[in-house]
Amino acid sequence: MKLFPKVFFGLVFIFCTSISAQLSEEQWAKIDSLFLQWNKPNHPGGAIAIMQGNDLVFSKAYGLASMEYLVPNTIGTRFNVASVSKQFSALGIVKLHLAGKLSIDETVDNYIDGLAPFGSEITIRHILHHTSGLRSLHALFGLAGWRGDDARTNADLDRIIAKQSELNFEPGSEYMYCNTGYMFLANIIEEVTGISFVDYMKEEVFIPLGMNDTYVEPDYDGIVPNNATSYNQTSDGFVRSVEYWGYVGSGNMHTTTDDLLKYLKNYYDPLPGWKAAFDTMQTLDPLNDGSFNKYAFGVNVDKLFGKKRVSHGGSIGGFRANVAVFPNEKTSIAIITNFSSSGAGRKSNQITEILFEETTSNKDLKVAKVSKKKMDSYTGMYWDDETYSQRMLTTGGDTLYIGRNPFLPVQDDEFVAVQSGNDTRIQFENGTMTIYPESGKPMVFSKFEEEELTKALAQEYVGTYFSPEIETAYSIHYEEGEFYAHHIRHGKIPLKQKKKDLLEGKHPVSYIKFKRENGKTKGIWISNGRVRNLWFSKTE
Structure with missing residues (x-):
């Protein structure tokens, strides 16, 4: 029985097919190498296909469609995209x-x-x-x-x-x-x-x-035949x-790479x-x-x-998918997978680099000289009241970082994204930071420091809050120094104060903002990313 996985995966390589019409042998091998780890024993995988013009230049399946029954993925396996x-x-x-x-x-x-x-x-x-x-x-x-x-x-x-x-x-x-x-x-x-x-x-x-x-x-x-099963990868x-x-x-369309290329x-x-x-x-x-x-x-x-x-791209359960077409180059890429850590979007970009012999090298920027004192003044936490978004800024030499994303100065108070293909721009003025993304409206952030929660203020927040729009209630508690919201199905959700009348929690209660009348709390707005300012009235 211990020998079976080795024999089985030999069969997988035989079963998976591939076609190469326009790719060089080196390009084909480079693309194939991106996915070879998926063919490890007892590992889910996916199917990848590339079309250039009318020619299918790459089509191959990797890994298991079913880990339980050791069924391999094939180029005809259906995936939820x-x-x-x-x-x-x-x-x-x-x-x-x-x-x-x-x-x-x-x-x-x-x-x-x-x-x-x-x-x-x-x-x-x-x-x-x-x-x-x-x-x-x-x-x-x-x-x-x-x-x-x-x-x-x-x-x-x-x-x-x-x-x-x-x-x-x-x-x-x-x-x-x-x-x-x-x-x-x-x-x-x-x-x-x-x-x-x-x-x-x-x-x-x-x-x-x-x-x-x-x-x-x-x-x-x-239950429909020839569908892959989805899996999440954990530390175990x-x-x-x-x-x-x-x-x-x-969502919930099931398909194959062949159909996607059509x-x-x-x-x-x-x-x-x-x-x-x-x-x-x-x-x-x-x-x-x-x-x-x-x-x-x-x-x-x-x-x-x-x-x-x-x-x-697409994500549901453990399924991950990405499709991309370059109309002017008459080139299409379809990646469909059945495990959560497959990185389908990243793999698609890597394939694109190989196909067009491009690199993700940094832009050729004319970098402005900014003093260390000025650079240091930009570091810290920034908050956007409208979108309930925060950004942490750090510096390293002449580079400003938002998270892990690097930006270089083109003026004393203006920075642009370093990476090729990212046109995001940042501008600072009077303690505010405006982010001009490559797509979407500008976002304005103000620099701030979190405020410590006092016992007196915590007691003002305590109470039960009800929303008629979702017919549910949350109660806020402060007991023996423990501060949390409670819901009958979610249990305790730890809370901390970001600033007066603004609390931060964890999904699904990401942020709580209080409404006051004559100094007393009358209700809260809860936001969690794709829901903003859902109203909850304070109950007696």
Whole structure:
């Protein structure tokens, strides 16, 4: 029995196939070497495929589809591609738009009943670009008491979203990734066509594009042959990872690398009748203030090594996926995997370097001379009250770091990202730091130091707080120096004070901000990333 894994993995290498038409032997070997670790005994893996023009130049599978039964991945294995699914939901909407059956500039209240008045402010275009301001379902569900291993469906979203009275921000003013919006697209497609989203995608998108091994899975516990099992990697090895997210529109499409390449090819060589749809998919619109937003219709449109790229990643359970197409170079890359630490996006970039013989060398910058005193003055913690974001700045020589990301000075108070492909810029003025990202609106941070929590102030925070929007309550306690929030399903959530009336916790209660009237606390706003300022009233 101990010899079996060695024999088995010999069979894996025989079973996996590969095709090389345009790659040099060196390029092929370099790409293959990126994934050889996945072929270790008792290791999950994935499938990788590359197309250039009409030629499949690399196609190979690695590792196990099932660790329990020692079944290998093959180039025909299906994987859940998670948020890579979004572009297909967007394509379904685009088809209806081009056919005149709906307009992407219509507001969502035309198709979805029961929304608060903000439904008349959000257009389908906002949803496609992730600029709707809608609160994202996972963040909402977490606050409402859902845990990671609780099932969630489109019906759960419909029920909870009907109680939402506010948005995270004004539609069109900001980019914030939002699964809620893409689940709405499934509702809209069903309302317009009168058929299920699952059937519409099969008949109107997958089959016409030749994607015969692709389907949408509305049941997280459904059984379909030739699907990989997903795993999370831990310090002790791998554990089974169940995809409890049983919803459609924003995820849960299952497919193969072959089908993905058939689809991606349409970005540079569309099938008859599909050119207008794939041109529309790449539509970019600025935010309300004119800031650039690189998110188009279910895809990111940016540049890598100066080359236009259309791409997207995905993550659900232990599945990780990434697709990228370089239309001008007629090159597509599809990576689909069944373990959480696979690094699919990073691997895609590494493949791109090999294909185009590029390097991630730093930019050729004209670095300004900044005194050590000035550099040191920039270090510390910065906070953005609007987005509940913080950044820690450190320095090393002439380099400023935000986390691990390096920036070099081009002026005394202006820094730019060092790494090629990153156009982020930072500017300092009067104690504030403004970050100008390559995509999205500028973010303004103020320097601050955390304030110690006093016993008297802690007692003012103590109480129970209820939200009618998610029908749940949190209680804040201060006992024997222990300060925490409590929820019946999440238990104790440790809290610390960042500054007066602003507390920091852990997911799902990342930040708590207090509202006072006549000096007394009347309620709190809780934020956790993709939910901002959800109101909880203090109960007596």
